[in-house]
Amino acid sequence: xxxxxxxxxxxxxxxxxxxxxxxxxxxxxxEVLVIxxxxxxxxxxxxRAAGVTLLEIPPREFGHGRTRNLALEHxxxxxxxxxxxxxxxxxxxxAAYQEAxxxxxxxxxxxxxxxxxxxxxxxxxxxxxxxxxxxxxxxxPALQSGLDDGSAHPGFLSNANAAYRRSDLETIRFRDVAYAxxxxxxxxxxxxxxxxxxxxxxxxxxAHDYPWSExxxxxxxxxxxxxxxxxxxxxxxxxxxxxxxxDGVAGDRAFLESQGVGGAxxxxxxxxxxxxxxxxxxxxxxxxxxxxxxxxxxxxxxxEGRGDSGANGAAGGPESFKPVSATRRSEPFxxxxxxxxxxAAPLLPVAQGIGERTPLHIAIVIPPFRxxxxxxxxxxxxxxxxxxxGHTCSVWIDDPLGYMNGDRPSVIREQIRSEFAxxxxxxxxxxxxxxxxxxxxxxxxxxxxxxxxxxATRARAYFVQDHEPEFYGGGAEHRWAQExxxxxxxxxxxxxxxxxxxxxxxxxxxxxxxxxxDPAVYHPRExxxxxxxxxxxxxxxxxxxxxxxGLLALAELHRRRPDARIVIYGDPQPLQTSFPYxxxxxxxxxxxxxxxxxxxxxxxLSMTNYSRVPQEMMACGLPCVDLAGYSAESxxxxxxxxxxxxxxxxxxxxxxxxxxxxxxxxxxxxxxxKRFVAAHTWQAAAAEVxxxxxxxxxxxxxxxxxxxxxxx
Amino acid sequence: MDVDVDVSETRNNLxxxxxxxxxxxxxxxxxxxxxxxxRTNALLAAAQERSYWLDRWGLDxxxxxxxxxxxxxxxxxRAARWPLRQARLLKRRLLG
Numbered sequence: 001x002x003x004x005x006x007x008x009x010x011x012x013x014x015x016x017x018x019x020x021x022x023x024x025x026x027x028x029x030x031e032v033l034v035i036x037x038x039x040x041x042x043x044x045x046x047x048r049a050a051g052v053t054l055l056e057i058p059p060r061e062f063g064h065g066r067t068r069n070l071a072l073e074h075x076x077x078x079x080x081x082x083x084x085x086x087x088x089x090x091x092x093x094x095a096a097y098q099e100a101x102x103x104x105x106x107x108x109x110x111x112x113x114x115x116x117x118x119x120x121x122x123x124x125x126x127x128x129x130x131x132x133x134x135x136x137x138x139x140x141p142a143l144q145s146g147l148d149d150g151s152a153h154p155g156f157l158s159n160a161n162a163a164y165r166r167s168d169l170e171t172i173r174f175r176d177v178a179y180a181x182x183x184x185x186x187x188x189x190x191x192x193x194x195x196x197x198x199x200x201x202x203x204x205x206x207a208h209d210y211p212w213s214e215x216x217x218x219x220x221x222x223x224x225x226x227x228x229x230x231x232x233x234x235x236x237x238x239x240x241x242x243x244x245x246x247d248g249v250a251g252d253r254a255f256l257e258s259q260g261v262g263g264a265x266x267x268x269x270x271x272x273x274x275x276x277x278x279x280x281x282x283x284x285x286x287x288x289x290x291x292x293x294x295x296x297x298x299x300x301x302x303x304e305g306r307g308d309s310g311a312n313g314a315a316g317g318p319e320s321f322k323p324v325s326a327t328r329r330s331e332p333f334x335x336x337x338x339x340x341x342x343x344a345a346p347l348l349p350v351a352q353g354i355g356e357r358t359p360l361h362i363a364i365v366i367p368p369f370r371x372x373x374x375x376x377x378x379x380x381x382x383x384x385x386x387x388x389x390g391h392t393c394s395v396w397i398d399d400p401l402g403y404m405n406g407d408r409p410s411v412i413r414e415q416i417r418s419e420f421a422x423x424x425x426x427x428x429x430x431x432x433x434x435x436x437x438x439x440x441x442x443x444x445x446x447x448x449x450x451x452x453x454x455x456a457t458r459a460r461a462y463f464v465q466d467h468e469p470e471f472y473g474g475g476a477e478h479r480w481a482q483e484x485x486x487x488x489x490x491x492x493x494x495x496x497x498x499x500x501x502x503x504x505x506x507x508x509x510x511x512x513x514x515x516x517x518d519p520a521v522y523h524p525r526e527x528x529x530x531x532x533x534x535x536x537x538x539x540x541x542x543x544x545x546x547x548x549x550g551l552l553a554l555a556e557l558h559r560r561r562p563d564a565r566i567v568i569y570g571d572p573q574p575l576q577t578s579f580p581y582x583x584x585x586x587x588x589x590x591x592x593x594x595x596x597x598x599x600x601x602x603x604x605l606s607m608t609n610y611s612r613v614p615q616e617m618m619a620c621g622l623p624c625v626d627l628a629g630y631s632a633e634s635x636x637x638x639x640x641x642x643x644x645x646x647x648x649x650x651x652x653x654x655x656x657x658x659x660x661x662x663x664x665x666x667x668x669x670x671x672x673x674k675r676f677v678a679a680h681t682w683q684a685a686a687a688e689v690x691x692x693x694x695x696x697x698x699x700x701x702x703x704x705x706x707x708x709x710x711x712x
Numbered sequence: 713m714d715v716d717v718d719v720s721e722t723r724n725n726l727x728x729x730x731x732x733x734x735x736x737x738x739x740x741x742x743x744x745x746x747x748x749x750x751r752t753n754a755l756l757a758a759a760q761e762r763s764y765w766l767d768r769w770g771l772d773x774x775x776x777x778x779x780x781x782x783x784x785x786x787x788x789x790r791a792a793r794w795p796l797r798q799a800r801l802l803k804r805r806l807l808g
Contacts, residue, residue, distance in 0.1 A: 351738050361749040392750040408767035410760035426756035435752070 005077030013085025112202025179225025385686030618673030
């Protein structure tokens with residue numbers, strides 16, 4: 001039989017200590033160590049009188065894990081049992097622990113039930129009884145092998161009543177944490193491949209029964225400790241609290257009834273039970289979120305008076321830092337890992353002539369969206385027209401992080417139809433219902449990776465509205481976005497400039513469509529055209545709109561023309577400027593149409609692909625100043641409807657001035673602009689996109705034909 | 713020799729005819745598949761349109777009707793509706 005040591009940390013524990021030491025002595029351990037950390041009551045005298053080994057340490061040196069690790073150096077038993085100063089072992093306690101450790105060589109720790117003392121409140125008595133019964137429904141010792149082994153409360157371990165195998169304790173050791181060192185040990189022992197045993201015979205009489213406020217502060221400390229050691233955050237909500245309260249009170253009442261407690265007494269306990277369970281919910285949740293409370297509140301709510309923020313650290317040794325539990329269901333871009341692991345799904349064979357068939361079924365895979373998303377507006381408008389050409393569409397929202405707030409497909413579909421375009425297509429969130437398509441269409445760089453993994457598809461295409469790597473500086477997203485153009489998807493690009501990038505920089509195949517605009521909204525309104533007014537699209541959160549350049553150009557214009565009226569829109573908050581202007585905020589389409597109809601010139605800068613804004617300005621007869629050297633020439637030509645400027649503050653101001661002064665130039669730009677937009681409708685865009693979709697299928701036909709010829 | 717050429721030509725003609733027939737069948741099946749996809753999509757879209765308000769309000773009628781007493785409540789409502797219907801029918805008969 002292995003030598004046994006019993007360790008009891010004590011501070012002001014005189015109330016139960018004599019009884020506890022008597023009970024321990026009856027179990028005949030080889031040694032008993034009491035570690036006192038500054039008791040001011042009779043604890044030390046009781047320990048001395050019992051003849052146990054007494055170790056006295058200063059209160060400031062006490063730590064739940066640290067002091068128990070210290071006990072190892074002052075004991076020698078192969079089985080080291082820890083109990084608290086108020087846990088009285090029942091007969092057979094130590095023998096049960098020896099039996100538990102003998103169950104398997106891998107058992108590093110064992111624990112037993114806590115039995116209610118006579119007079120314990122029914123809430124606590126019931127909780128203890130039910131909690132420990134769960135570990136061993138058949139009343140036999142049970143082993144636990146991991147946090148996910150399916151057993152009840154696998155992470156539970158309590159140093160109020162536990163025993164350890166010395167060799168394992170010396171290897172794993174307790175963490176030096178403020179609280180819940182035992183539960184942290186349970187996780188660590190599983191991580192080390194060890195087992196934990198529960199023995200119903202290793203019982204102690206131990207039940208904390210305190211006044212309500214003390215209970216609540218204990219719960220605060222307990223859940224704060226759990227958060228710090230295991231990362232557990234106790235969730236709270238109105239419905240769950242009501243449910244817990246209802247179940248708790250009903251359970252307590254049933255327990256009282258089973259104990260033969262009469263009606264009047266049961267009614268009195270009902271109120272206490274409700275206060276206990278409700279308070280516990282609140283204080284546990286508060287404890288889990290203690291780091292968000294002010295230090296004073298933390299100190300007031302903590303029974304231990306701890307006001308610190310919760311980071312643990314042992315001076316001079318390896319530190320364990322504040323654990324953070326999982327806060328999202330998956331990592332952003334986890335689909336890239338899926339793609340790296342599984343690769344692209346094979347495509348279906350393509351029958352000859354399918355590229356010419358109508359209807360085609362187009363599966364449009366889109367990222368999550370919000371009201372006002374311009375990129376999504378273009379997608380929905382184009383595909384609403386594609387449907388009118390006789391094709392069938394379905395919308396698939398790739399939302400692995402749940403940005404759509406769990407909205408049901410029918411709700412999202414209605415949002416698309418009411419806020420964007422009257423799309424007929426059904427909407428799917430995720431790909432659980434995927435049933436294949438003629439063309440699976442990616443519409444943003446993130447959607448390329450899931451599209452590559454969709455099977456039962458004849459061809460894949462990529463609706464490219466901008467050169468997205470440029471949105472991400474030098475980050476990982478920049479690289480991933482670049483890679484999407486090299487995955488063999490036929491790119492349907494929203495400007496010749498974009499198509500050229502795809503072809504020349506990435507070696508991909510590309511076709512072109514040009515953006516449309518809504519003539520029902522954007523047309524000249526009945527308002528006198530001013531000769532001194534500039535409208536600037538100043539959306540500062542979008543770097544590609546070159547807002548600092550635009551503001552400097554407007555400042556220069558203001559210096560030259562102090563009376564010019566300047567209107568800036570696009571940001572909800574007014575921009576800080578050195579010149580006066582009118583802030584139109586996030587203006588509605590209707591407001592913009594009126595502004596464009598009144599102003600002299602628009603200023604909309606695009607440092608990647610062009611925006612829909614210049615066309616909308618042109619539709620209202622407003623000439624627009626944009627930057628040369630990017631995409632605008634490829635769409636508008638060098639001397640077409642847009643006034644193109646080199647990348648220079650003074651040059652931009654000069655172009656705005658020219659449009660204000662040179663009426664002939666203004667008229668030429670305005671008229672050319674109106675003619676340009678008349679030819680660039682959403683119907684025209686849809687016809688171009690349809691041609692791109694058919695080209696994606698023809699590419700597949702050609703590839704299959706070439707492969708067949710190769711085999712022949 | 714001439715007989716061999718004839719046999720080979722005949723075989724080629726047969727293969728070409730079979731090939732054309734199979735191509736036609738593939739086209740037909742492709743067409744059916746496209747039609748089926750279009751119909752499925754349309755049905756799904758119509759179902760989403762019908763269930764919009766239930767989904768918007770987060771109502772799951774199946775779950776609701778599984779709750780104890782739901783069937784009885786429905787029966788009660790039907791029973792309460794019966795005299796109203798009869799009264800309406802009578803009114804229609806009397807007033808033409």
